[in-house]
Amino acid sequence: MKPIKSALFGVAATVLALSACTSSKQAEETVSGLNPARFDSIVNNKKTALYTLKNNNGMEVCITNFGGRVVSVVVPDANGKPTDVVLGYDNLKQYTDSVNSPSDYGSSVGRYANRIGGGKLTVAGKTYQLPQNNFGHCLHGGNSGWMYQVYDAEQPNDTTLVLTIVSPDGDNNFPGTVTAHTTYKVLSNNTLDITFDATTDKETVVNMTNHSYFNLNGxxxxxxxxxxxxxxxxxxxxxxxxxxxxxxxxxxxxxxxxxxxxxxxxxxxxxxxxxxxxxxxxxxxxxxxxxxxxxxxxxxxxxxxxxxxxxxxxxxxxxxxxxxxxxxxxxxxxxxxxxxxxxxxxxxxxxxxxxxxxDTPNKKNWPSANLKPGEKYFSHVAYRFWTGDFATDK
CATH class of the missing domain: 2.70.98.10 (Beta-galactosidase; Chain A, domain 5)
Structure with missing residues (x-):
């Protein structure tokens, strides 16, 4: 899906480098060749970092809490060679530079992934004008959607990362304060398992997704x-x-x-x-x-x-x-x-x-994206990696 036009978005705060005092473990390169220190910064007064998930079967997934973005996914090819299968950047500066390197690479997209026609949204009888950041439509939640925000991160173990974002009422003119989570898990069968959940204090729409760009050729x-x-x-x-x-x-x-x-x-x-x-x-x-x-x-x-x-x-x-x-x-x-x-x-x-x-909100016969107080939004996607000849039932 086409990224948000660079001229229509700028990160609100200057990205500042953190102290160079990082542990030797932090400074070590990942299997995918990333230097975690290049993701240690401050964006909009919140810390960013690179988090590494892995299993015992050769899978490594690196994620930054800036935009909840998957930066790399390494899995073995048919010969056992570690292969990075997603696109992205190798430093936070490029991810935050929406003018010179705009992207939605690997992001946890919200509040509404994809497009809303004309940026028009009617919820509970009230019409809202959303940002028109893509051919007159609202794309990926607007020109400062969640992919350009810093999620709070908690990594309870080597295989799990929980990211949290609180989107206030009026964020890009969407109604309702929404608390949302993206949970990444690396499973033993080389699956990247992603769940999204959200609650709201006012009726709104929520439609989250992961926007990884896969190239399996290596x-x-x-x-x-x-x-x-x-x-x-x-x-x-x-x-x-x-x-x-x-x-x-x-x-x-x-x-x-x-x-x-x-x-x-x-x-x-x-x-x-x-x-x-x-x-x-x-x-x-x-x-x-x-x-x-x-x-x-x-x-x-x-x-x-x-x-x-x-x-x-x-x-x-x-x-x-x-x-x-x-x-x-x-x-x-x-x-x-x-x-x-x-x-x-x-x-x-x-x-x-x-x-x-x-544009589900404007096409009422399609599956609804509406979320009301007291309800819980839940979405699940899993990407399982395997090797061998093509099959639909591996």
Whole structure:
């Protein structure tokens, strides 16, 4: 999904370096080659850091509490080689510099992931004008959404990180004070398990997601269109030229949107005879998951699979949400030096964002994102990594 325009957001406070007195353990590089000291800063009067989660099977996940962002995910390839499979930066300065290096890399997005049409939101009979930070729409909660805020962090053990954010009433003009948590866990079977929960003191909308950019090839300096994709969905929600859903739910059959039989992205991603591909210059669409029925999602069933024929690394996705936004890095190729100095090309990666459908608040027949006092928002997504030949049931 396209990042928020850099000109429309600036971090409110100057990022200040903390004291250089870090322990030798803090200064050690992670398996992914990150220096934790480069993430020790102060943003908006709150401390930031890099947190490392790991298991005993070769998986390491590094996360910063700035925006709740996954910075690296290392898993073994088919030959046992540790491979970083997500995009990002290797220092906090670039993450906070929304002018020179804007990104939503790896973020915990809120208050409302994806787009709200025209920035118009009506809740409990009252209409709110939200920021219009993307083609006239509100994207990812506005130009100072949660991906640019500092979460409070607690790491109870080597495999778990709990991030907390309190979003005040009127934050980007959304109603209600919302307390939200993102809990990251690394499981023994090489799964990155993520849960989101939230409560509010006034009726509002909440739709959180993780925005990691996956490249399973182990070389993000090259396009990733050789990766295979499977999506367990018979339908998707078409979008117009401003990336806004039209309200239609359309069958994938007979279109380049059909991934019920897995195939390499390169087979369909450049089919500009189809308006949806042409408008997005690739994929930036929501699929209506078959794993969601009668108002409930089955997160024990595979909803999507991404696979690399190079490393033989596969990613199986599970969620209780009704939709998944698939974004193929159509706005990459900016020439910005990213993690380890690599400049990412267009179509280098695939985002798999669990979510309510885009603009659900203005399309009342779609699964609701409304949250009332006394209720608890809960969302779950799991990314399980494995190796071997492609399969949908690994």
């Amino acid at each position: 070389d993000p300096s090259k396009e990733g269109t050789n990766m295979w994709l499977y999506i367990n969905a018979d339908n998707f929600t078409p979008a117009d030229s401003t990336y806004m859903t039209t309200g239609e739910i359309r069958k994938v059959e007979g279109t380049p949107m059909d991934f019920r039989k897995a195939h390499a992205l390169e087979e369909t991603i450049n089919d500009t005879t189809y308006d949806q591909i042409r408008n997005a210059t690739g994929y930036d669409h929501n699929w209506c998951l078959n794993t969601y029925k009668n108002g409930k999602g089955d997160d024990s069933k595979t909803c999507a699979v991404l696979w690399s024929p190079v490393t033989k690394i596969g990613l199986s996705m599970y969620t209780n949400e009704p939709g998944v936004q698939v974004y193929t890095g159509n706005f990459q190729g900016t020439g910005i030096s990213c993690k380890h100095g690599i400049k990412y090309p267009k179509h280098v990666s695939v985002c798999l964002e669990s979510q309510k459908y885009p």
